[in-house]
Amino acid sequence: MTREVRIFGGGLAGLALGIALRQRDIPATVHEALAYPRHRVCGEFLCGLDPAVAEALGLSAWLAERATVHHSVAWFRRGRRVFEHALPQPVAGVSRFALDGFLAGRFAALGGSLVVGARADLARAGEGDVVAAGSPPGPKPRWLGLKQHVRGLLPHADLEMHLGNRAYAGVSRVEENVWNVCGLFDPSHIRRAGGGLVGALERAELGALAAAVRAAQPVEGTLASCTLPRFGPRPQTMPFGGGIAVGDRSSMIPPFTGHGMAMALERGAAAAEPLARWAAESTDWETVRHAVSDDVEGRFRRRTRIACALHPALLHPIGATLLALIGRARLLPIRHLYQLTHS
Numbered sequence: 386m387t388r389e390v391r392i393f394g395g396g397l398a399g400l401a402l403g404i405a406l407r408q409r410d411i412p413a414t415v416h417e418a419l420a421y422p423r424h425r426v427c428g429e430f431l432c433g434l435d436p437a438v439a440e441a442l443g444l445s446a447w448l449a450e451r452a453t454v455h456h457s458v459a460w461f462r463r464g465r466r467v468f469e470h471a472l473p474q475p476v477a478g479v480s481r482f483a484l485d486g487f488l489a490g491r492f493a494a495l496g497g498s499l500v501v502g503a504r505a506d507l508a509r510a511g512e513g514d515v516v517a518a519g520s521p522p523g524p525k526p527r528w529l530g531l532k533q534h535v536r537g538l539l540p541h542a543d544l545e546m547h548l549g550n551r552a553y554a555g556v557s558r559v560e561e562n563v564w565n566v567c568g569l570f571d572p573s574h575i576r577r578a579g580g581g582l583v584g585a586l587e588r589a590e591l592g593a594l595a596a597a598v599r600a601a602q603p604v605e606g607t608l609a610s611c612t613l614p615r616f617g618p619r620p621q622t623m624p625f626g627g628g629i630a631v632g633d634r635s636s637m638i639p640p641f642t643g644h645g646m647a648m649a650l651e652r653g654a655a656a657a658e659p660l661a662r663w664a665a666e667s668t669d670w671e672t673v674r675h676a677v678s679d680d681v682e683g684r685f686r687r688r689t690r691i692a693c694a695l696h697p698a699l700l701h702p703i704g705a706t707l708l709a710l711i712g713r714a715r716l717l718p719i720r721h722l723y724q725l726t727h728s
């Protein structure tokens with residue numbers, strides 16, 4: 386008899402795991418709180434995904450057809466373009482609306498069972514349950530994420546990073562004439578609420594970008610927000626029982642890397658191997674828990690810690706000014722920094 390794996394959370398990690406389990410003929414159910422397709426807070430540039438994982442998940446051909454390919458990124462400091470550099474690898478610009486929808490369809494087509502529109506009780510997760518429910522909001526949110534798609538934006542490059550005051554925002558083209566504008570803000574710093582994405586950009590001293598977004602046409606239904614705790618590995622004592630955590634629920638790399646989606650897909654897909662052994666009754670749950678948290682999740686800890694160490698420099702006025710100066714002088718070791726935070 387083959388045991389069933391239940392996955393709580395149908396984002397990238399949960400769906401990648403579900404697909405990889407179904408490819409091994411393991412019964413799998415994904416419980417997702419929302420429905421598909423839906424917009425999610427994300428910069429929507431997919432950076433550093435292992436081509437073998439993309440191929441195994443059926444994503445390579447789909448991305449080649451659907452995604453916008455970015456080759457360079459332009460950096461701005463308070464509205465002024467400070468430097469531009471080539472990306473060490475091409476980056477895919479793709480909306481979460483399309484990506485999550487595609488993966489959900491693929492999981493269902495492989496015979497996976499998808500239960501949508503009901504929030505699972507994570508505290509009851511136990512043997513056979515995987516928690517892929519993304520970052521927990523936590524009692525005291527550390528970050529606020531906001532995103533919106535707009536048409537008619539006139540950006541300077543197809544991928545832009547704007548550094549503000551205790552905030553940054555990415556602008557990336559995700560479809561023909563559709564740009565995603567997504568910002569990360571320190572809620573204690575922008576204080577006053579209201580005004581949506583434009584208001585938050587203005588308060589974070591990203592006035593030029595705010596004006597450009599105000600002048601563009603918002604795509605209806607694409608505004609999304611979220612709150613997040615600190616980045617980095619989560620404490621080992623999870624607020625749920627015997628389940629196994631994957632993806633952002635286990636640890637989250639800061640968004641400026643554009644690597645969180647790739648990591649979620651790779652971690653979800655990699656967790657299928659030890660879980661398949663449990664499903665076939667050839668190992669016990671505790672062994673699988675350790676295999677996932679040490680071997681699978683462990684592979685991503687170093688890059689996450691390095692990105693967490695670099696993150697404050699982007700947000701602090703002195704750090705951001707220094708970055709702009711070094712970047713303009715072409716002295717930033719881009720390839721080295723990319724390697725440290727993406728492998």
Ligand SMILES: Cc1cc2nc3c(=O)[nH]c(=O)nc-3n(C[C@H](O)[C@H](O)[C@H](O)COP(=O)(O)OP(=O)(O)OC[C@H]3O[C@@H](n4cnc5c(N)ncnc54)[C@H](O)[C@@H]3O)c2cc1C
Pocket residue numbers: 393394395396397398399416417418419426427428429430431432503504505506507517518519520529530531555567568569611613631632633634637638640642643644645646647649
């Ligand atoms: C502001 C911001 C910008 C970002 N920009 C980028 C970027 O440009 N590139 C990049 O690669 N990464 C980016 N990321 C990171 C990326 O979005 C995440 O790393 C990735 O989505 C993690 O995938 P996941 O599957 O772990 O979690 P998620 O994608 O968050 O999925 C979790 C799922 O679980 C569901 N869920 C939650 N609770 C329950 C429950 N109780 N029951 C059932 N379902 C539940 C949610 O509805 C959700 O669908 C960004 C993140 C933020 C916050």
